Amino acid sequence: MNLEQALPHRSASGVSVNVTAWLVKGVEAICAALLLVEIGLLFAGVICRYVLHYPLVWSDELASILFIWLTMFGAVLALHRGSHMRLTAVTSRLPRWAPLLGTLSTVLTAVFLVVLMQPVWEHVESESILTTAALGIQNTWRVSSLLVGLGLMLLLTLLDLAPRAATRDFAIAAVVVLALGAALWIAGPSLRAMGNYNLVIFFVLLVGLCIAAGTPIAFAFGICTVAYLVFANDAPLTIVISRMDEGMSHIILLAVPLFVVLGLLLQITGIAKAMIEFLASLLGHVKGGLSYVLLAGIYVVSGISGSKAADIAAIAPALFPEMQKRGYNSGEMGALLTASAAMSETIPPSLVLITIGSVVGVSISALFTGGAVPALVLAIVLAVVVGFKARRNAPAVSEKASKKVIAKLLLVALPALSLPIVIRVAVVEGVATATEVATVGIVYGVLIGLFVYRQFDAKRVYPILVETATLSGAILLIMGTATAMGWALSQSGFSRQLVAAMASMPGGAAGFMAISILVFIVLGSVLEGIPAIVLFGPLLFPAARALGIHDVHYAMVVILAMGLGLFAPPFGVGFFGACAIGKIDPNEAARYIWPYLAALLIGVIVVAAFPWLSIGFL
Structure with missing residues (x-):
């Protein structure tokens, strides 16, 4: 009896796994093709405008149209890979509860x-009456990406539940979700009567519970925004889709995948190796x-990639083996790698700089100009900590390289080393x-x-495109779901209350x-x-501006x-990501990181106290 029951389940699971595999392969191929087309299209635009006039x-x-499709297909892959x-x-x-919490998150x-299926369909229909300015095609070609992407995510989620979720865990998760929905429905009139205090329930308690349960942050934001609109607000759910569309559609955000x-x-062209x-x-x-060298390498590479994960991945594999060979402590290595990644957040072309410029309306060129010196301040304070530790417990050193060797390597x-200069001059x-x-x-x-380093593994290009x-x-x-959540907070009046509370802090601009x-x-x-920038940037930057704080200076500090x-x-999360890329035990790195974090905090305070460090070269 049990065997007969198990066989159909096993067969169904096998079918779902096969369908998922083929579906994911197709999405990966589409993503790689879209990314190549984007690179070629934008570079052709540069050549035609600047060279051919x-x-x-x-x-x-x-x-922009291809970008929103790339975003949605990329989100599908991230959901399948657990990369959100x-x-x-x-x-x-909570290892004993982890399977149940994972199933609850999936449900x-x-x-x-x-x-969201009905609202996204309505959004696509409403956009069909609009046409694009240059191409003259229906806007449906663009917004259909939301329908296709969300639909594929739903399909993969359901296919994922079949082979992975235990029946007992699924039943418990379903009961919890139904009970929560019923409780919110019954409490609806009371929630509406609470006014803005209901925001605590949806955007503090519910968001916190979802995130603690392991629900991806993007979906936690979306779930709680939808719950707020359904149970405590009369706004249509199409607003969630339109806000998501707005949050993901800024053409400047196309810099994210490109960088x-x-x-x-x-990693595959020899550039990082030559620098190191x-x-x-x-x-x-x-x-x-x-x-x-690790500090300097992260600083230089950050001015090229824009992505912290890419920075770490470019430096750690090239440098860590040599550091280990010379007797460097692996915990110290992981701690310094993590701290240096935090140090370089403002080095252009940081993705956070691009994001903040997009959502707050600050000149990205100004942010790029203002970001290098604040990061240098943090690099200096980290170097002081490195020097202090080196005096106490210095690893083995190599012989001093001759001027001839240095000149050759230079x-x-x-x-x-010219790549950051090329990027900067081009802008x-x-x-x-x-x-x-x-x-x-x-x-x-x-x-x-x-043609220079003669290193280019073509086989790694496709995985790079898919990973990107x-x-x-x-x-x-x-950014999409955070924009929807930010709209909910703004329309409630909470944003004005938050800004007023922070602006009323004693000490004026310094207190703020x-x-x-x-x-x-x-x-x-x-x-x-x-997500923090998307949610709170539009709320706090106007308050900072009203207190006389320069936008670029405030951006660097936050x-x-x-x-x-x-x-x-x-x-x-960045700490664990850095340890994973560097193949360092997080527990060991955590033992050594606190002096570096203290130095970083001192550096942040220095940058906050002296605006010239951020705006002196604007």
């Missing part, structure tokens, strides 16, 4: 996607010299926009890899800056940088504060 007036519009950003600190401490995600591609190319070898020749004979590294001189400039860097990097689409989809879906640092350290820890929270254990 014949601008392609339709290129940005087509790039989530908090695992709670579930990892919540499925319910959210089911609820991720550029960062990953550093040159820096090691300069500092390898100094006590703690390779620690300084000559080899010059094409690599400043108007050759390319902040969105297009990544394609200039990509083409430059490929040419260097092929996955990471971009995860980031941008958060101090509370902002504390708030964004916490937000960076529990929400990560991008970004660095968020970076400190993002890479701080035990909640900072």
Whole structure:
């Protein structure tokens, strides 16, 4: 009897696994193709406008349409791969409950996607009457991506439940979701009567419970926004879709996947290796010299890739083996890698800079100009900690490289070291926009890899494209649902109350800056940088402006504060990501990271106290 019951279940599971595999392969191929087309299209736009003086007036519009499709397909891949950003600190401490919490998270995600099917269809229908300005096609071609992407995510979620969820866990999760929905429905009149106090229930308690259960942050935001609108508000759910559409559609955000591609190319073209070898020749004979190389390497590479994950992936595999060979403590290595990633959050072209410029309306060129010096301040305070530790427990050092060797390695590294300069000049001189400039860097990097370093593994290109689409989809879906959540908070009047409360802090601008640092350290820890910026940036920047704080200065302070929270254990997701890429035990790294975090906090305070560090070169 049991065997007969098991066989159909096993067969059904096998079918779902096969369907999922084929579906994912198709989506991966589409993502890779879309990304290649985007790179080619934007680079062609640069050539036609700057070289041929014949601008392609339709290129940005087509790039924007393809971008939203790339975002949604990338979000599908991120859901399948478990790459959507989530908090695992709670579930990892509850191993017995982890399977049930995972099933509950999946059921919540499925319910959210089911609820959105009707609103997204209505949104597509409403957009059919509009046509695009340059191409003259129906806007349905663009917004259908939302319908297809959400539909595929729902299908994959259901297929994932079949083979993985235990019947008992699924039953319990279903009962919990139904009970929660029934309780909110019954309490609906009371929730409406509470006024803005109901925001605590939906956007503090419910969001907190969803995130603690391991629900991806993007879906936690969406679930709680939909619950708020259904049970405590009369607004139609199509607003969720339109806000998501708005949050993910800024053409400037296309820089996110392009810079991720550029960062990953550093690993297969020899660029990162050339930089590291040159820096090691300069500092390898100094006590703690390779620690300084790590700091300098992250600083330089951050000005190329824009992605912290790409920065870490470019430096750690190239440098850590040599550090281990010379006797560096692995915990110290992981701690410094994590701290240096936090240090470099404002180095252009940081994805957080691009995001903050997009959602707050600050000049991205100004942010790029203002970001290098604040990061340098943090690098200096980290270098002080490195020097102090090196005096107490110095690993083995190498012989001092001769001037001839240094000159040779410099000559080899010059094409690599020139890449940040090429990117910077392209933006400043108007050759390319902040969105297009990544394609200039990509083409430059490929040419260097092929003809200078003769390192270009073509087999790794496809995985890089798929990985980029996955990471971009995860980031941008958060921006979409966070935009919807931000609308809900704004229309409730909460934004005015929050700004008034923070602006009324004693000390004027200094008090506002101090509370902002504390708030964004916490937000960076529990929400990560991008969703925190999308949610609270539009609320707090006007208040800072009213107190006389320059937009760029405030941006640098909050970004660095968020970076400190993002890479701080035990909640900072960036900390665990850095340890995973560096293959370091997080528990060991956590023992050594606190002096570095203290130094970073001192650096943030210095940047906050002296605005010139952020705006002196504008």
